[in-house]
Amino acid sequence: MDFIIPLLILAIPLFNFLLLGIGGVKMSHRLAGTIGCIGMGTVLVLSYYTAFNYFFSGNEAFIIDGVRKAATIFNVTWLEFTKNLVIKLGFLLDPISAMMLIVIPTISFMVHVYSLGYMKDEKGFQRYYAFLSLFSFSMLGLVVATNIFQMYIFWELVGASSYLLIGFFYTLPSAVSASKKAFIVTRFADLGFLIGILILSFYTQTFNFADLTNNPQNVLLSTGGATFLGGSVLTWALVLIFTGGMGKSAMMPLHIWLPDAMEGPTPVSALIHAATMVVAGVYLVARMFPLYLMEEFALQFITVVGAITALYAAIVACTQIDIKRVLAFSTISQIAFMMVSLGVARPEHHEALGYMASMFHLFTHAMFKALLFLGAGALIHAVHSNNYTAMGGLRKYMPITHWTFLIGCLAIAGIPPFSGFFSKDEILSACYSQSMFWGVWMSIVAGMTAFYMFRLYFLIFWWDTPDYSHHHHKPHDPKFAMSFPLLFLATVSVFAGFIPFGEFVTWNGHEYTIHLNTVIAVTSVVIALLGIGAAYVMYSKKNEWPARLAGLVPWLWTAAHHRFYWDEIYLFITHKIIFNGICRPIAWFDRHIIDGTMDGFAYITNKASVAIKGFQSGKVQMYVWWYLIGALLLGAITAVCWM
Amino acid sequence: MGTIIWYLIPALVMFCCGVYGFMTRRNMIAMLISLELMLNAVDINFVVFNRYLYPGQLDGMMFTLFAIAIAAAETALAIAIIINIYRSAKNIDVRDVTRMKF
Numbered sequence: 001m002d003f004i005i006p007l008l009i010l011a012i013p014l015f016n017f018l019l020l021g022i023g024g025v026k027m028s029h030r031l032a033g034t035i036g037c038i039g040m041g042t043v044l045v046l047s048y049y050t051a052f053n054y055f056f057s058g059n060e061a062f063i064i065d066g067v068r069k070a071a072t073i074f075n076v077t078w079l080e081f082t083k084n085l086v087i088k089l090g091f092l093l094d095p096i097s098a099m100m101l102i103v104i105p106t107i108s109f110m111v112h113v114y115s116l117g118y119m120k121d122e123k124g125f126q127r128y129y130a131f132l133s134l135f136s137f138s139m140l141g142l143v144v145a146t147n148i149f150q151m152y153i154f155w156e157l158v159g160a161s162s163y164l165l166i167g168f169f170y171t172l173p174s175a176v177s178a179s180k181k182a183f184i185v186t187r188f189a190d191l192g193f194l195i196g197i198l199i200l201s202f203y204t205q206t207f208n209f210a211d212l213t214n215n216p217q218n219v220l221l222s223t224g225g226a227t228f229l230g231g232s233v234l235t236w237a238l239v240l241i242f243t244g245g246m247g248k249s250a251m252m253p254l255h256i257w258l259p260d261a262m263e264g265p266t267p268v269s270a271l272i273h274a275a276t277m278v279v280a281g282v283y284l285v286a287r288m289f290p291l292y293l294m295e296e297f298a299l300q301f302i303t304v305v306g307a308i309t310a311l312y313a314a315i316v317a318c319t320q321i322d323i324k325r326v327l328a329f330s331t332i333s334q335i336a337f338m339m340v341s342l343g344v345a346r347p348e349h350h351e352a353l354g355y356m357a358s359m360f361h362l363f364t365h366a367m368f369k370a371l372l373f374l375g376a377g378a379l380i381h382a383v384h385s386n387n388y389t390a391m392g393g394l395r396k397y398m399p400i401t402h403w404t405f406l407i408g409c410l411a412i413a414g415i416p417p418f419s420g421f422f423s424k425d426e427i428l429s430a431c432y433s434q435s436m437f438w439g440v441w442m443s444i445v446a447g448m449t450a451f452y453m454f455r456l457y458f459l460i461f462w463w464d465t466p467d468y469s470h471h472h473h474k475p476h477d478p479k480f481a482m483s484f485p486l487l488f489l490a491t492v493s494v495f496a497g498f499i500p501f502g503e504f505v506t507w508n509g510h511e512y513t514i515h516l517n518t519v520i521a522v523t524s525v526v527i528a529l530l531g532i533g534a535a536y537v538m539y540s541k542k543n544e545w546p547a548r549l550a551g552l553v554p555w556l557w558t559a560a561h562h563r564f565y566w567d568e569i570y571l572f573i574t575h576k577i578i579f580n581g582i583c584r585p586i587a588w589f590d591r592h593i594i595d596g597t598m599d600g601f602a603y604i605t606n607k608a609s610v611a612i613k614g615f616q617s618g619k620v621q622m623y624v625w626w627y628l629i630g631a632l633l634l635g636a637i638t639a640v641c642w643m
Numbered sequence: 644m645g646t647i648i649w650y651l652i653p654a655l656v657m658f659c660c661g662v663y664g665f666m667t668r669r670n671m672i673a674m675l676i677s678l679e680l681m682l683n684a685v686d687i688n689f690v691v692f693n694r695y696l697y698p699g700q701l702d703g704m705m706f707t708l709f710a711i712a713i714a715a716a717e718t719a720l721a722i723a724i725i726i727n728i729y730r731s732a733k734n735i736d737v738r739d740v741t742r743m744k745f
Contacts, residue, residue: 613745614745616744616745617741617744618740618741618742618743618744619737619738619741620737620740621665621666621667621737624662624665624666625666628662628666
């Protein structure tokens, strides 16, 4: 395959970022928006072409005897430190990166179009589009990375663009602190990632994914059985790399940044904090999956972290008031589903069904969660509030938003024939094939998913209609720029489940035919319907049930409402322990010892100059006197020494 | 060798007169003249040493020519400065020009 098109996929967003970032000040909003959308549209076409080529061309480079291969389109040396320590930048096409080449530009383009309406007349519109382009560039660079270091570089870049976009409304203190929180938490996690990379590459002498994943046995051998604190270094490396994924994908206990990241503009939440960037952690594990298979412990760690996070986020999502936060916690929960699915994937069970299921869910989730977020944006646009308490009965006012939102909810709840049903069903099958325990656990979480999503749906669109007369105008459906992405994504969410995903994405490239496990499918649908039914009973009309139920276990409700006090725990640890125990002594040392020394030098210099400044009297002839005396003295000293 | 001293003594006297004049005269033009005196004394030294110590070479001569050229330029500059001072202060007494201090 030619390298021009893949190169353009990366170059166009980067160019757009520079163009809009530097020249945006001089542009009108309309021009900047058009440039952003046309650029992203071009990328969309090129990526579709590339992905289509990869999956369907039958080219020898991509598929041999029905087995899909990873193909490196180009790989140039970027930095060469030593013979082994070479950092390359390249473009890798394999099933998952080709799949991401469909997901990212699709969502990104929809968000670009949507933002034309949503961010209209917003100050800094051009800057917004510049950052969107930067993010698209970084995310695309991340998924096509040929080596783990390139991935790390783009990983940090998506973190930076996420930071910039969360803090887009930089005059709001809450947005500023949310962006700082997101950056610091993910940065902290990335430290683990970096250490993991260094350990791994120290033993294997390579960064290349191809070298690492094609022969995982060699990687295991190259560590030579070295151990650290009772674990083999490979386990440590993989767990540390997963830590980076935990940070980006908001797994417990590093999830705290994601709910706050909702301070950013809603389209940004849809693009970055629901559909693309937050699945980077899942993508990372999938990318290194053959290596993870070598270490049972690492996989079990992923499973446990994912399962706990899924349950935790689902409980918390049932009690939040801010609709974007409900969606944020549901995102955390759904990403945890993908993680669990990877954690339970084993080649012995249905050819590592979990791997395929996880990627499938990543795909469908990206579509319907972006839809839900964009729908939430339309609602917020209409009622000027993030809280469902300001909404209710909106189905009559906003039919398009209502129907698309309903489709999104049905998809995430796992009701056939919507896309979420198929992917979630595969995940549950994978869990049951690994162990009954995780299967039941995830089924319960899936039921809760249906419950909290429909709680949200009913509270927004049914419940009690508040008095909208104090608004300038009644809530209404958004204009075409905003409703088109909703309709498009809703269509995708309806039909995406019928894609024979197993033919395209499997862990080893062999084709896998999805067959629904009837028992699991029926139970999960029944559970989902139970969740929806409970939500219907409690929230379809205004009644006392929710309050009464919350009053039944007030401590649980309060704790969940406060997100089980994770933020408070972090605040306690940082403010009380780290700040007082470490930062204050260091600050004292800096202020008194380091600054004191520097101030001392300055003080001495200052005093000395004041003392001798009288010499510069302005009387020229005095200067000559002093000069003469000095010259004579020097002459005398020289003469004396000479003698 | 005996004769070199007869050239150096006048040069020394000229130099000392220059120094004395530079430090005691208050008129800036007079100070400039004293400065020229010192320069010329040094020029004489150059020429004399060159002539007596290295008769085959011309380095000292060249230096002298160079110094004369520089001195001419420098004098023009100095007089320009003095004229400007005169215009602003109506006076060219060096004791009155003490504003360039700390």
